[in-house]
Amino acid sequence: MKQSALILLFGVSAFSSDFARDVSQSNSLLARVTVYWARGGRGSDGYTRQHKSATGQRLQQGHCAVDPRRIPYGSKVVLPDGTALSAVDTGSAVRNRKAARKSGHTINERNAIVIDKFFETKQQALMWANSNPPFLNVKVVPPNAALVARPNITTSRPIALAPAGGAASSTLASPQNRIASNALIGAATRNPLGRLGR
DSSP states (O other): OHHHHHHHHHHHHHHHHHHHHHHHTTTEEEEEEEEEESTTSSOHHHHHHHOOOOTTTTTTEEEEEOOOSSSTOEEEEEEEEEEEEEEEEEOOOHHTTHHHHHHHHSHHTTTTTEEEEEEEHHHHHHHHHHHSEEEEEEEOOTTSSSSSOOOOOOOSSOOOOOOOOSHHHHOOSSSHHHHHHHHHOOOOOOOOSSSEOO
């Protein structure tokens, strides 16, 4: 009996450390994504109708409910379509994973985490739920990690627009030379096809 309890304890601790490593490395996790809303029908409770979340933030589009023991508050849950949800709320059905246990067909689906996506109205929530699969692979980005590094698209060289009939056009007689000259300084010119070009 003691040996089986020890093995069970070791298995649980290994699973929790694996899950923590998955969350910290932003690995993909299988989640049963459900919906809830503030107005209309039985999909909301008194707190949700008042836009109150478990963290005290006002509920709005882009928020979701999670199990804080598995996904810390303030984390970003990134859906496959690139939508990032802020984990600010929780609920008993999310914590006990009722939706995953009841609708899962495989062992992985029955063991999936549950994420409850917030909507303002029942119509918006049901429209999203009907157009997306119930189980999705999501990424969890911890609260202290950067979501996505923004690319640097600025250039140190300013773009100069050449005047239509100024000094540049008087010194360069042919249109080909004017286009080549403007391309060197980064000016926008009209190409022969009528589209703006560089």
